[in-house]
Amino acid sequence: GQNIDQPTEMTATEGAIVQINCTYQTSGFNGLFWYQQHAGEAPTFLSYNVLDGLEEKGRFSSFLSRSKGYSYLLLKELQMKDSASYLCAVAAAAGNKLTFGGGTRVLVKP
Amino acid sequence: GAVVSQHPSWVICKSGTSVKIECRSLDFQATTMFWYRQFPKQSLMLMATSNEGSKATYEQGVEKDKFLINHASLTLSTLTVTSAHPEDSSFYICSARGASGLGETQYFGPGTRLLVL
Numbered sequence: 001g002q003n004i005d006q007p008t009e010m011t012a013t014e015g016a017i018v019q020i021n022c023t024y025q026t027s028g029f030n031g032l033f034w035y036q037q038h039a040g041e042a043p044t045f046l047s048y049n050v051l052d053g054l055e056e057k058g059r060f061s062s063f064l065s066r067s068k069g070y071s072y073l074l075l076k077e078l079q080m081k082d083s084a085s086y087l088c089a090v091a092a093a094a095g096n097k098l099t100f101g102g103g104t105r106v107l108v109k110p
Numbered sequence: 111g112a113v114v115s116q117h118p119s120w121v122i123c124k125s126g127t128s129v130k131i132e133c134r135s136l137d138f139q140a141t142t143m144f145w146y147r148q149f150p151k152q153s154l155m156l157m158a159t160s161n162e163g164s165k166a167t168y169e170q171g172v173e174k175d176k177f178l179i180n181h182a183s184l185t186l187s188t189l190t191v192t193s194a195h196p197e198d199s200s201f202y203i204c205s206a207r208g209a210s211g212l213g214e215t216q217y218f219g220p221g222t223r224l225l226v227l
Contacts, residue, residue: 033216041221045216
């Protein structure tokens, strides 16, 4: 079966850094995704990791360790507009469906 | 690139009626489309996977006769909620995955909010 865990909520201050962790246990692995979802809107793609290491894309970075079944999304220089839910999702096999974690609601305070 | 549209964005209907939601990939051919449902403050729940030209694969607990999916072309999939009831009120989101070149990434439509009275 598939199991994906991430914290339910996190609060951080504008300008700070927040790290959202995601651990997974899946029967196979073909990549891990991070999506951002604002309330009432559809998810938007942030990052895709299939090899170990850090992928940096502007203020957002995503890290993957396949041996540990672990990923994190790092948000730097937080802005108020970053307040959203962040969804971790795993593709168990090529061409397969994504399994989503419960999402982490991030609240950025002034 | 990789734009997915959904129509309509909002639907309010009476109990017992059927509602059709369209999902289109605008600038790529979507070999696979996915339909999700999301209740307030919850994560996405996959309802079904549809591949162009073949029958959809439904997740456990999703009634295929109630949620009819048609993926007639590489750019269009439709979800029909038949005989809708208030408990079907939810946020329905489709996503599309293209052929090689876009990898495994799924791109989401803007969602359709359904309210059944």
